[in-house]
């Protein structure tokens with residue numbers, strides 16, 4: 001028992017020593033879901049920093065995986081096409097990683113009730129499998145998990161903190177929360193380090209714009225480019241926290257090398273609230289095309305409405321100095337520029 005404790009402490013100290021160097025250079029980093037929007041933007045950044053990046057992605061066409069997303073770095077990453085729920089694929093990749101960004105997911109909270117078991121597999125059991133592999137191998141990479149504000153459900157005070165009581169309204173939220181709990185438990189029992197990142201509403205280049213099930217800013221840019229009418233449910237006054245991709249990647253980047261964040265839940269968002277209809281107005285203004293129309297809420301959507309939701313980002317700011325740089329207008333303009341050039345790769 002003494003030996004085990006000593007070994008665990010040494011492993012953690014080793015990890016912390018390395019992270020104190022504030023470097024990703026030469027670290028072996030696995031990004032599950034790394035061909036998708038957030039994973040690919042992070043992969044580009046980590047490769048620039050000299051990390052050895054491996055991407056595992058199933059390229060499931062319902063989600064945002066796209067090989068074009070890693071065009072710039074395709075010769076500098078190891079790409080494995082496969083399912084994160086497949087143990088024989090995942091095990092050697094986990095065994096080889098110093099840090100894992102676990103982003104592979106069933107990303108649509110709307111679909112989660114239609115495909116509950118698949119959602120459970122991807123949003124929860126994949127995390128348990130990863131942890132079990134670590135435990136069995138006695139291996140302790142840092143696992144950074146992409147969770148969501150959707151674990152909280154209805155937000156009564158507009159601004160949500162990491163300490164709010166979670167009461168998810170969708171199976172997506174239930175299963176993300178289950179993953180969070182697995183991570184807490186395996187940290188407590190087996191000292192496998194983790195950081196839960198609760199994300200708000202990210203947007204930016206490399207996001208899927210094939211459908212409107214998630215990531216609406218990109219979808220609306222596409223609609224405006226096609227001169228279509230964007231329908232807003234209700235009055236569109238609900239506040240959301242939109243964060244530009246470069247800002248959220250900066251958040252991942254900083255928190256991933258912050259040893260004080262280990263074992264914690266950390267919100268990553270802009271910390272600012274924008275009314276849904278103002279987001280749509282911004283898109284229309286930037287694209288200079290399209291129009292909006294207000295329509296009643298469809299029944300099934302209103303049940304999932306979470307109220308105003310703005311992330312309290314004081315924890316990540318205090319831990320890492322993180323401060324988002326891009327306004328919604330700037331971020332939308334950059335995103336529009338991207339899709340003007342690359343639209344055919346995303347539709």
Ligand SMILES: NC(=O)c1ccc[n+]([C@@H]2O[C@H](COP(=O)([O-])OP(=O)(O)OC[C@H]3O[C@@H](n4cnc5c(N)ncnc54)[C@H](O)[C@@H]3O)[C@@H](O)[C@H]2O)c1
Nearest residue numbers: 033036037038057058059060063064065083084104105146
């Ligand atoms: N986009 C958002 O609005 C948002 C908000 C909060 C949290 N998140 C979380 O952030 C993470 C990344 O989301 P994103 O916006 O980049 O979505 P995305 O759809 O662009 O990327 C998800 C990636 O996961 C891959 N994937 C899906 N199932 C897989 C499987 N079984 N095995 C391997 N790969 C698989 C997909 O092919 C895709 O490339 C997800 O965990 C998501 O739940 C996203």
